[in-house]
Amino acid sequence: MNRDDAKNILLLYRPDTVDVVDPQVTEALSLVKQDAELAAWLRELGARQEILRAKFRQIQAPAGLKEQIISEQAAREKIIVWRRVAALTAVAAAVVVLLTLAVFRFQSAGNDNTLALYQNRMVGAALRVYTMDLATDNPVQIREYLKQNHAPADYVLPAPLEKVATTGCAITSWQGAKVSMICFRTGKPLPPGEQSDLWLFVIDRDLVKNAPSAGPPQLAKVNQLITATWTQGDKLYLLGTEGDEQTIRKLL
């Protein structure tokens, strides 16, 4: 190592730091002990470096910087906490809304099974253009057909209704269960293409919510038909025809 090499190494040398354990620094310092000119250069360099080091160290952070950093961080953390609370609140609100919707839907699904809907659906079936599964004026055949197809067949007709001519039957469904649809003709003139003007629907009573308990038939206008609804035994009966209450009372 010559003098210039030593200068290059010692230029980066900082006394009283870990630099002193650097083997190259150690070697350069040993050369300094033997070279008076190098030693003088190092003293001068050291003095200059110390002055500059002191100048850098004179840089002082403004008063209050530390407190500002700490207080702003605390404020930021509060905001973060509030954001988390807000986010959790939003999630909780969303869950409540979803649960409400689910409950509402569940209740709606339950409400699908009410007597009013049943009446509406069955009257709608009667008013639509439908095809009878069996066209016959023989009530025994109708009952037999319904029985074979596992639809309610052990129904009991009111005495006046027994006297009305049947035209056939069909099997429809309600909430997955079979409903017997017995078609009659009262004898009034019918529009072209129509075969029936009176319909009786029979279903197991337990399958319809709010079905009336045993008692006199309940009369109600549903869509274009006047209807009578009653329970007998384990069956729910729905009779519908065009006309008014008087018209249907005569059939009960």
Place this chain on the structure above:
Amino acid sequence: MAKGLDFESLVSCHYQSLYQFAFSLTRDEADACDLTQQTFCIWAAKGHQLRDESKVKTWLFTTLHREFLGARRKQVRFPHVELDQAAAELPVVPAISLNQLDVSQLLAALAHLDEIYRAPVALFYLQDHSYLEIAEILEVPIGTVKSRLARGLDRLHDLLTGKSATGTPSRPTDS
């Protein structure tokens, strides 16, 4: 994990040296405060990822330096001119006695150095870090740190006193 470090204690320990480094780089009090504060803000958000607590100081300085470089990149870039070529055009830093030097003159001279020399020179004089740590902070090899320092210190002495630190001819450009 450095999760257990108390934020206030950490700030108390390091804000002064971080500010000195930031001010050396920016020469602006507000910018230096912002950089220092931003560094601790990043620590608060990401410091828990640091596994070795002994590296906290280096982590803070590295973060500050990255933030400084990031901020610089966003500024309008001026054409880069080698110091040797532009020396005659630079404002003259009068060759004065170092004893009469004040901090603003020192930092003005530092600002005349090419950007790659400023951070290592500042860290050299602040004397808070070994060369290995400076290399980690600047994210360059230790050999590069030493070559930049040698050239930077020589230039700084030249600007302040009119003569180089070693008295040797100008060094080759940094690798």
